[in-house]
Amino acid sequence: MGITTDIAKFAVSTSIEDLPANVLHEAKRDVINVIGCAVYSARDPSLRIILDVFAAEGGKPRASIWGTDRRVSLQQAALANGYTGHLEDYDDTHFPTVLHPSSPTVPAAYAVAEDLGLSGRQLLYATALGIELSCRVALAVHPWHYDEGWHITGTMGVFGPAIAAGLLLGLDQPKMVACLGIGGTQAAGVREVFGSMTKPFHAGRAAAAGLISAQLAAGGFTSTEQIFEGRRGVAAVLSAESDLSRITEGLGDRWEIFNNGLKPYACGVVNHPIIDACKALRARGVDAGAIESIEAEVHPLVPELVSIKDPKIGLEGKFSVYHCIAIGLRHGAAFPAQFSDAEAADPANTPIRHAVTLVKNESFEEDEAVVRLTLKDGTKLEERVEHATGAPQNPLTDAPLTEKFLELATPTLGESGAKALLDRLWRLDEAPNLSGVFANGA
Amino acid sequence: MGITTDIAKFAVSTSIEDLPANVLHEAKRDVINVIGCAVYSARDPSLRIILDVFAAEGGKPRASIWGTDRRVSLQQAALANGYTGHLEDYDDTHFPTVLHPSSPTVPAAYAVAEDLGLSGRQLLYATALGIELSCRVALAVHPWHYDEGWHITGTMGVFGPAIAAGLLLGLDQPKMVACLGIGGTQAAGVREVFGSMTKPFHAGRAAAAGLISAQLAAGGFTSTEQIFEGRRGVAAVLSAESDLSRITEGLGDRWEIFNNGLKPYACGVVNHPIIDACKALRARGVDAGAIESIEAEVHPLVPELVSIKDPKIGLEGKFSVYHCIAIGLRHGAAFPAQFSDAEAADPANTPIRHAVTLVKNESFEEDEAVVRLTLKDGTKLEERVEHATGAPQNPLTDAPLTEKFLELATPTLGESGAKALLDRLWRLDEAPNLSGVFANGA
Numbered sequence: 008m009g010i011t012t013d014i015a016k017f018a019v020s021t022s023i024e025d026l027p028a029n030v031l032h033e034a035k036r037d038v039i040n041v042i043g044c045a046v047y048s049a050r051d052p053s054l055r056i057i058l059d060v061f062a063a064e065g066g067k068p069r070a071s072i073w074g075t076d077r078r079v080s081l082q083q084a085a086l087a088n089g090y091t092g093h094l095e096d097y098d099d100t101h102f103p104t105v106l107h108p109s110s111p112t113v114p115a116a117y118a119v120a121e122d123l124g125l126s127g128r129q130l131l132y133a134t135a136l137g138i139e140l141s142c143r144v145a146l147a148v149h150p151w152h153y154d155e156g157w158h159i160t161g162t163m164g165v166f167g168p169a170i171a172a173g174l175l176l177g178l179d180q181p182k183m184v185a186c187l188g189i190g191g192t193q194a195a196g197v198r199e200v201f202g203s204m205t206k207p208f209h210a211g212r213a214a215a216a217g218l219i220s221a222q223l224a225a226g227g228f229t230s231t232e233q234i235f236e237g238r239r240g241v242a243a244v245l246s247a248e249s250d251l252s253r254i255t256e257g258l259g260d261r262w263e264i265f266n267n268g269l270k271p272y273a274c275g276v277v278n279h280p281i282i283d284a285c286k287a288l289r290a291r292g293v294d295a296g297a298i299e300s301i302e303a304e305v306h307p308l309v310p311e312l313v314s315i316k317d318p319k320i321g322l323e324g325k326f327s328v329y330h331c332i333a334i335g336l337r338h339g340a341a342f343p344a345q346f347s348d349a350e351a352a353d354p355a356n357t358p359i360r361h362a363v364t365l366v367k368n369e370s371f372e373e374d375e376a377v378v379r380l381t382l383k384d385g386t387k388l389e390e391r392v393e394h395a396t397g398a399p400q401n402p403l404t405d406a407p408l409t410e411k412f413l414e415l416a417t418p419t420l421g422e423s424g425a426k427a428l429l430d431r432l433w434r435l436d437e438a439p440n441l442s443g444v445f446a447n448g449a
Numbered sequence: 450m451g452i453t454t455d456i457a458k459f460a461v462s463t464s465i466e467d468l469p470a471n472v473l474h475e476a477k478r479d480v481i482n483v484i485g486c487a488v489y490s491a492r493d494p495s496l497r498i499i500l501d502v503f504a505a506e507g508g509k510p511r512a513s514i515w516g517t518d519r520r521v522s523l524q525q526a527a528l529a530n531g532y533t534g535h536l537e538d539y540d541d542t543h544f545p546t547v548l549h550p551s552s553p554t555v556p557a558a559y560a561v562a563e564d565l566g567l568s569g570r571q572l573l574y575a576t577a578l579g580i581e582l583s584c585r586v587a588l589a590v591h592p593w594h595y596d597e598g599w600h601i602t603g604t605m606g607v608f609g610p611a612i613a614a615g616l617l618l619g620l621d622q623p624k625m626v627a628c629l630g631i632g633g634t635q636a637a638g639v640r641e642v643f644g645s646m647t648k649p650f651h652a653g654r655a656a657a658a659g660l661i662s663a664q665l666a667a668g669g670f671t672s673t674e675q676i677f678e679g680r681r682g683v684a685a686v687l688s689a690e691s692d693l694s695r696i697t698e699g700l701g702d703r704w705e706i707f708n709n710g711l712k713p714y715a716c717g718v719v720n721h722p723i724i725d726a727c728k729a730l731r732a733r734g735v736d737a738g739a740i741e742s743i744e745a746e747v748h749p750l751v752p753e754l755v756s757i758k759d760p761k762i763g764l765e766g767k768f769s770v771y772h773c774i775a776i777g778l779r780h781g782a783a784f785p786a787q788f789s790d791a792e793a794a795d796p797a798n799t800p801i802r803h804a805v806t807l808v809k810n811e812s813f814e815e816d817e818a819v820v821r822l823t824l825k826d827g828t829k830l831e832e833r834v835e836h837a838t839g840a841p842q843n844p845l846t847d848a849p850l851t852e853k854f855l856e857l858a859t860p861t862l863g864e865s866g867a868k869a870l871l872d873r874l875w876r877l878d879e880a881p882n883l884s885g886v887f888a889n890g891a
Binding site: 053055056057059060063064065066067069080081082083155156157158161188189191192193194195196197198199200201202203204205208209212219222223226227228229230231233234237238239240241243244245 | 495497498499501502505506507508509511522523524525597598599600603630631633634635636637638639640641642643644645646647650651654661664665668669670671672673675676679680681682683685686687
């Protein structure tokens with residue numbers, strides 16, 4: 008039939024048993040990561056605006072808003088959790104396309120699984136396939152689509168929740184084809200809104216749009232059979248060029264989900280290799296007070312994008328390689344706490360920021376950096392990072408993912424609440440259903 | 450600031466008193482027309498699929514689904530009424546752009562007005578401005594946008610409900626700018642889904658998307674200030690070319706709402722001038738049984754698009770100029786009843802269909818036609834239509850709009866229910882609120 012049918016066929020004919028164990032584990036890591044981000048942002052005042060709309064709308068309390076005691080309708084949970092998942096831009100990144108697949112996919116899958124009493128393993132299965140296939144769809148239109156001004160998380164992101172929710176609702180192949188049609192035609196989101204609440208809204212809207220596509224398709228709603236490849240389909244209309252063969256290339260053998268990297272640091276990726284290097288130097292015992300001078304050899308995008316010398320507030324700190332070097336050497340971390348206003352204003356960072364000299368290296372990859380220290384006693388130390396943590400070549404491992412989750416969840420849930428939730432999430436594949444995961448208002 | 454601010458400023462600074470009486474009357478005609486379509490389609494089995502999703506979601510019963518006894522949340526009412534409004538493709542058409550502005554705009558405005566207890570006059574005011582401005586936005590990207598494969602009712606259609614709902618929610622200028630940003634980035638819908646339920650879903654989705662934009666903006670949600678004119682905004686990303694000056698050209702002096710035509714016949718517009726001519730011949734006393742031969746001189750698109758000679762089912766009848774000539778001459782009408790399966794199969798239509806000869810005229814406008822009859826007694830009769838009924842040059846007047854409404858609403862509400870509803874709708878500008886309009890399950 009065509010590529011749309013190929014996608015639907017792969018999705019509905021792949022069983023849990025067909026998925027390699029490491030793929031299911033990777034899906035679990037994606038779930039933990041995005042829930043950590045969402046729980047952290049559940050305290051953000053902007054969520055209240057969305058919750059007020061929900062309160063006026065009403066709805067059956069069938070699905071959790073992560074990190075709150077609110078239970079809302081499935082559509083509402085998908086929208087809210089997709090929003091908070093992406094709000095801090097700290098979720099994940101499919102490196103080949105800059106799609107953030109988990110914030111749209113996981114909230115839709117989670118809401119359906121929670122409502123229907125499905126197992127944690129089924130949630131991971133649907134998440135794995137939703138992320139896998141939405142990343143592949145994104146590949147087919149990248150880079151043209153993004154370069155034209157589309158926010159790919161809002162557009163191609165819709166296929167992840169459509170597929171994941173569709174699988175959990177038990178769609179057969181023709182209904183999955185319709186689900187892709189209903190979802191694909193809702194692809195939306197332009198980059199003009201970046202820097203406002205409407206950017207993370209794209210992820211929440213994609214989650215809800217994908218979910219309703221599956222809900223409608225389950226009831227027999229009709230759509231096109233060629234949403235991707237059709238003459239007026241998504242590839243033709245939303246991208247100057249496309250290569251649909253990338254969707255199915257090695258499908259089932261090579262898993263694109265491993266190219267989805269979990270962000271270790273709460274700032275733009277250009278700073279990541281430098282923070283890695285500073286963290287490593289600190290781990291080698293370097294005392295920040297003993298540093299005489301710092302040379303950072305970096306990709307040319309670094310001075311272009313993150314060159315604020317003396318950030319005054321936390322948000323500016325994210326756009327300051329100097330601040331990132333200081334917190335990396337002083338704290339060995341770059342969580343949201345290290346980008347607080349208090350940390351940005353801490354005078355202890357100033358001498359370190361001022362000791363830095365940037366050296367551009369045109370031959371570097373974007374995730375490559377070298378940091379060279381000269382200590383006051385004359386000692387010279389060097390740390391070279393070839394691939395930043397979180398890149399496909401150097402994935403964030405389970406230990407720092409645990410650390411990241413606890414750092415994010417603790418301010419919202421308290422230390423014991425965060426630890427208990429994380430424990431339940433790591434054991435998701437054993438959970439007969441999701442009813443206890445967010446128990447007790449967590 | 451820019452065109453987005455210009456639009457918001459015009460919307461929020463135009464009061465009810467600023468609107469000419471004929472503009473408010475035109476808005477009322479648009480409301481009556483789209484409600485008639487929605488009430489007719491409220492019996493369509495596909496609406497049940499949507500209602501089942503709503504039932505699972507739940508919601509406060511604060512707004513009516515027209516033509517049913519269901520009350521649902523505002524978002525749900527906007528989605529359902531937008532869907533049924535456009536389902537038969539019998540609503541309205543902004544002739545310069547093929548935007549169908551009422552199906553997205555009126556459901557959102559109606560839901561807010563109904564919920565807040567606002568007057569009928571306020572509904573008409575918000576509707577007038579929503580339609581006016583969404584038609585103007587559509588003008589700015591037409592024809593490029595549609596030619597690229599976008600369904601303009603799903604995309605630019607979102608601005609009508611955003612503006613109308615935003616006005617009724619009392620947004621100030623900065624919030625209306627944000628509302629346009631949240632709405633505009635949700636513009637979606639490709640033509641690949643035409644011929645399926647997903648096409649009218651575009652209108653419902655646009656209604657709900659516009660509505661939530663206004664709801665979020667009212668709560669302080671932030672967005673871009675340049676959703677149209679920005680480098681990554683709607684005009685640049687969703688259209689190869691654009692002319693933003695068309696949005697504000699003559700704004701407040703020349704009213705684009707008058708270029709929105711109400712469809713007199715339940716089929717594609719290419720058949721409309723021919724039906725007009727046949728209806729006129731019938732009114733002159735022609736007996737269908739007395740006809741020997743028929744020559745129809747038509748635009749070249751007619752043989753290309755509507756050339757089914759012997760339609761067997763009602764849907765085929767819509768794509769048969771031969772059937773349209775037969776029902777025009779026999780019934781003087783082209784309501785849904787004349788496109789029923791029974792009518793398509795009625796043998797009384799066969800001799801008329803077979804008596805027709807088509808003559809293409811390359812110089813004709815699309816809404817132009819001549820029909821020449823030769824009767825069995827040798828009499829020759831001719832009827833020339835320069836602009837089909839429903840075109841801006843020949844608007845559907847209030848009397849045939851009344852007839853259309855009753856034809857559409859009667860099967861759902863019964864004769865007295867339909868008449869009573871129509872009476873209340875014609876007196877909308879006197880209604881202190883909308884609570885009685887759809888009373889008693891109507």
